[in-house]
Amino acid sequence: MVTAEQLYEKLKNIRTGNPVCQFTREHCDRLLPTIKKIEDLKREKNAVILVHNYVAPEIFYSVADYTGDSYGLSKKAKESHADVIVFSAVRFMAETAKILNPEKTVLDPNPNGGCSLADGITAADVTRLREKFPDHTFVCYINTTAAVKAQCDVCVTSSNVYAIIEKIPNDKIYFLPDRLMGENVINHLKVRGVNKDIQLWDGTCYVHEEYQPESIDQVRKNFAGVEILVHPECSPSVVDKADYVGSTSQMLSHVRESRRDSFFLLTECGLSGVLQSEFPEKTFAGSCTLCKYMKSNSLEDILSVLENPSPHHVITLNPEIQSRALHCVNQMFNYSN
Ligand code: 13P
Ligand code: SF4
Numbered sequence: 001m002v003t004a005e006q007l008y009e010k011l012k013n014i015r016t017g018n019p020v021c022q023f024t025r026e027h028c029d030r031l032l033p034t035i036k037k038i039e040d041l042k043r044e045k046n047a048v049i050l051v052h053n054y055v056a057p058e059i060f061y062s063v064a065d066y067t068g069d070s071y072g073l074s075k076k077a078k079e080s081h082a083d084v085i086v087f088s089a090v091r092f093m094a095e096t097a098k099i100l101n102p103e104k105t106v107l108d109p110n111p112n113g114g115c116s117l118a119d120g121i122t123a124a125d126v127t128r129l130r131e132k133f134p135d136h137t138f139v140c141y142i143n144t145t146a147a148v149k150a151q152c153d154v155c156v157t158s159s160n161v162y163a164i165i166e167k168i169p170n171d172k173i174y175f176l177p178d179r180l181m182g183e184n185v186i187n188h189l190k191v192r193g194v195n196k197d198i199q200l201w202d203g204t205c206y207v208h209e210e211y212q213p214e215s216i217d218q219v220r221k222n223f224a225g226v227e228i229l230v231h232p233e234c235s236p237s238v239v240d241k242a243d244y245v246g247s248t249s250q251m252l253s254h255v256r257e258s259r260r261d262s263f264f265l266l267t268e269c270g271l272s273g274v275l276q277s278e279f280p281e282k283t284f285a286g287s288c289t290l291c292k293y294m295k296s297n298s299l300e301d302i303l304s305v306l307e308n309p310s311p312h313h314v315i316t317l318n319p320e321i322q323s324r325a326l327h328c329v330n331q332m333f334n335y336s337n
Pocket of ligand 2: 090114115116117118143205206207208233268291292293294
């Protein structure tokens with residue numbers, strides 16, 4: 001189990017918005033009793049805790065068994081031997097863990113785990129679209145409900161969307177629900193000389209759609225040598241001006257390998273916190289926009305679902321939806337291999 005000193009070492013370089021607001025050693029001391037109870041329950045119930053890169057750093061650096069992006073965490077869920085999986089992120093990620101592990105108990109501790117992308121399209125919408133586009137392969141972003149995945153052919157994440165859509169043998173693709181990511185795929189394939197008919201649903205991530213290319217121009221003017229990293233949920237006008245486009249974990253790996261020492265990130269600001277902690281010698285600037293859904297996770301709620309989960313916290317899926325959604329998610333693993 002992490003000690004208060006170790007936790008403070010991980011948190012002390014993270015700026016929580018205002019530069020004068022930082023984690024203190026006393027705050028870490030106060031978190032320890034809750035962390036200890038969670039660790040005891042994990043052992044007792046043979047549970048693992050998966051934590052997304054955007055989740056609050058006091059969770060990320062204390063009780064997480066695995067941290068990562070949506071692809072990495074799905075892989076961990078698929079490989080897990082635990083009886084119970086607690087998924088500290090948002091609902092669609094916990095649902096994906098259940099799709100992959102129908103026999104395990106999957107708990108979602110987040111009382112507000114929506115996502116503007118996943119909430120923006122229903123299974124009935126996809127059924128209607130399939131009638132309209134019968135020859136298209138339906139590719140869904142992982143940011144969708146299990147019911148939507150069950151209506152689609154192949155699932156993708158931000159770390160593999162470009163490569164998988166290029167590999168799919170059909171030239172007719174319907175990509176949903178992220179319109180901006182879809183436009184980025186179209187531009188990427190054009191540059192690679194790949195010509196596909198790609199139809200798009202009009203969903204967006206309410207965090208990433210806000211970023212504007214002018215902020216990149218401003219940063220380049222003021223900070224010579226800065227490297228610009230953006231998430232593929234940003235608009236093409238932002239992606240066009242970036243030095244690197246990738247998933248949250250890909251951005252982390254990129255910073256680890258980069259020779260530069262200052263970075264500007266356009267993604268949810270939880271990732272900047274992780275990077276500040278991992279690379280204290282490097283400088284990170286960027287948006288401080290929060291995803292209200294990811295930031296609804298708390299240590300108290302993780303403790304509470306392990307102690308006594310309410311039905312709302314236990315992921316249950318209709319078996320037919322689960323098995324059809326599993327086929328869609330497994331197609332992603334097949335294409336990734
Ligand atoms: P990653 O898969 O890159 O972690 O992204 C998930 C997400 O919801 C980004 O907003
Ligand atoms: Fe969904 Fe955007 Fe939040 Fe990611 S950052 S979980 S895409 S609302």
